[in-house]
Amino acid sequence: MLGRTLSCPGPRRRTTARKILAEFKNCMTHELELRVRYRECDPMGVVHHTVYPTWFEMGRTELLRSMGGCYRDLEAAGIFLVVVKLEVQYRQPARYDEVLTLETSLVRSTRAKIEHAYSLQRDGVLLATGETTLACLDATGHVREVPGSLVTTGDAPAT
Amino acid sequence: MLGRTLSCPGPRRRTTARKILAEFKNCMTHELELRVRYRECDPMGVVHHTVYPTWFEMGRTELLRSMGGCYRDLEAAGIFLVVVKLEVQYRQPARYDEVLTLETSLVRSTRAKIEHAYSLQRDGVLLATGETTLACLDATGHVREVPGSLVTTGDAPAT
């Protein structure tokens, strides 16, 4: 949905492990363009603060897709990601009909949790930032290990 | 939730079938009081038109409860009610923090469908009216017959 993945670097030579890591990390970032809906705005004429985490969720869906995964298939397979922590910092308001850019990044993952960071901009102006922590549940609602496929890209640069 | 059922009439004598029917119908009406949330209002400063059908759904939940049923239990038993038709007529705007009264009525039911009507008021002023038609699905998503318990009240006046 108007999303585009920051292009993963092509083949290269003599890259150090550090460089690989940096490039790898770039692959774990996704930019999503979205247009503000009228329904998303409140009597102050600006986007209501509860809308931002909905956009963050869209960002995670598209980031995963760009990595070769599909959250819908995950749920069909009995793997559920739930938000256990949410933080949002609001800097500038967004308004109806504006086109915004949401950058979603996978910043850290362990066997138990996945952390994402978000940056929302309009024409280069930072409007909001955010962070979420996800846990992974099985079909019975019990915590389970985070599948490796969720935090590594399908076409990750080989060492 | 602030809801109250229109009281069913007590014992009576020499009521005709017609009167019984009228009283029975009264039992199929429920009044719900609700306070408008800030999130439900839009840049015009009034409740967004998409919020009304959410309130209608709340009205149906409470009407069923007042009749002795519980929609949550229905779903747990594999019975799902889905909206197949929705109509809303908007007359006057509602605003943040106002306390409104939603009257939900069961107006007609067949083996295949249930029809409700809605009337939203603020201090006696009619703000909106609406109608919905529900169909009944089983756990596999197939249409099934409407359970009788959904359209008759547990304490319906006996003939």
Next chain:
Amino acid sequence: MLGRTLSCPGPRRRTTARKILAEFKNCMTHELELRVRYRECDPMGVVHHTVYPTWFEMGRTELLRSMGGCYRDLEAAGIFLVVVKLEVQYRQPARYDEVLTLETSLVRSTRAKIEHAYSLQRDGVLLATGETTLACLDATGHVREVPGSLVTTGDAPAT
């Protein structure tokens, strides 16, 4: 936002008034692609019925844009369009992550009202249809005449 306007026909010769009208009407239709958000789905795993009119509103915004207008500018100029009537017919459920196509058409307009029709499809399968009637208010909330620019396209075929 992923929207595309059905292309208005280019120059032509010997068209009758009837043909012009038909082509003109085509200009009054807009197709919007949208991807279902997780937040838009309910415990049945399908899009909640209250979400469709939000999509219809997006369709109207994009239809107006395709005609050379901008609803945001309208409000800034003190012209407000409010929904006075809504109807939705639900045929098939939509689900999370599906890409849907919403066709929005301007079907009728008078000095007092604007009527739109909607058709929501997934891969050619009709999921829902709908109709809305809008009235036009001024900045003080009083009914005013519908501006002609709202119901005629900027690049309408000349006779």
Next chain:
Amino acid sequence: MLGRTLSCPGPRRRTTARKILAEFKNCMTHELELRVRYRECDPMGVVHHTVYPTWFEMGRTELLRSMGGCYRDLEAAGIFLVVVKLEVQYRQPARYDEVLTLETSLVRSTRAKIEHAYSLQRDGVLLATGETTLACLDATGHVREVPGSLVTTGDAPAT
């Protein structure tokens, strides 16, 4: 809406300043009962994480009302409170039709900001906690000083 203010203590003698402060603080807490709507739940069958901050906002409205204020009147007077920071910690899921208790507390205020804390429970089980920071804007969108009436209760215990 089903809310009740923790009762402020009545007249008393020989209270120390510390006790007064503690009682005063109690007046700055409000409990709101709310019933989970079907629309608020997602395909996992639990309340979507974006709904909690909407409830927090309702809690703030009712806390202010219990203190003798009214947010709607504030906006009418050109005073706007905006969320500049939001944090939510999710512990246990909430489900459709459950009755929950939200405790909203005013925890700190300066001339520039107001901080609230939230605790959401179901039958004594803690489901979620949260914190928000609000800033105060004037009608032109510029930051202004927080009015004292927002952070002191009308019937505050006199010293």
